[in-house]
Amino acid sequence: MRLYLSLAIGLSLLVAKDTRADTIVLKNGRRILALSVVVEGDKVRYLTSAGELVLPKSIVDHIEKGGPGQMPGSPPTGAADLAITPPSIEASSANAAAESGAVHDGGVDRDFLASVASEARSGAPGANEKAAVAHHAVAQLELSRGDLEHALVDERAALTFTPDDPVILLNVAYLHLRRSEYKQALDYLERARRVSPKNADVFKLAGWAYYGMNKLNQAVEEWQRALALRPDAEVQAALDKALRDKQEEENYRENESSHFTLRYSGEAEPGLAREVLRALEIHFSAIESELNYTPPESIGVILYTQQAFADITRAPGWVGALNDGRIRVPVQGLKQLTPELSRVLKHELTHSFIRAKTRERAPTWIQEGLAQWMEGRRSEEAAAPLLHNYEEKKAKPLRELEGPWMQMSSDQAAFAYAWALANIEYIVRVDGMYDVDRILERIASGSTTEGAVRDVLHSDYGDLMQSTAQYLRKTYVN
């Protein structure tokens, strides 16, 4: 049983819904929401959905522990695998009153929203601002629960009361960025730029949009201008990442097809690059019709020589190819497309589809199970060891395969990949790809994975594993 060493790094930190976040308040007044905060000497380490970040303690004013969970519940977005928090509104007593009126006791006060909206219609002084802040607070709560769809509806509602408020415009843009909708984000950012041309957050978010669209030069330019206006650890980290990518990619040639932007090292064969693009387009059509979905943005693909791959991705040496929003594939020594490389491309491309279709919400077992299915792998000789593992009651429950697999031993990871494939294979063979599509759609709209499985297949995780074990025995063992 061979282990497919490709990981969707961005999937790694799924945040539980009931997480209570800490807030780091900087001396300049900015508030950073984090899952956990640890002070170590002169540094403050904090965890976000995009990984661990560090701030110098000298710029931190204080830390508020366990505030209402406002941590974005969804993992980081595609190409923009960035730890960026939403722009916060000005702290004032009027704003605080509107916020606590709209959101209290962990829920939304719809009566309060209706009353501020009617005040705004009556033209009372300050009523529009109050209604905007109230709707913004609701959007923030929804964002903290990972419900990007309703967050966007409510943030847009806020904007109807104060159409030129740069912070509300920025927050609408922010939600589009979280949804990997970079072009829409730029529209709102342009509006914000018109009313607030020297606002560092406009440059910060515009950099994110360009980064997501694989326009590195523009991303770097926006982030440098953001930093010139205001020091910002999040922008600095994003800029460093973009500069690392850019430096490496400058020696790269570029090639485009209808759905891909491909970059490759000068050392790689141009013929190989053309064949890779052709293969990707064929795989794209196949996955598009299977998953009944078309990713909205062009997909970035980078072919690396081995050493460049290790330098730029900072991934462990055993990672064969990976997808952190861009498909990154080492092709050292290859002169033409091999069947093996074609499978790797289809596997990684499947990850891009699932990320976009579920807005980054798919758990690792679905990602890896479906990617292996699409590349053409079947359980076959893995069936007997899997059944043995199941009968010995050593199989990890699917719930434990939802999160990151990076900490697993290679043996555990091999079983994780094999179980992921077996469960997807069972669902596809018995119920068809249509059911997988429905599960992905439910996950995209905010359901837990087990909830989605229960809705579509009418079985919980335990039942699914049992049915999968029966399927393996019937198909491969007897």
Ligand SMILES: [Zn+2]
């Ligand atoms: Zn994979």
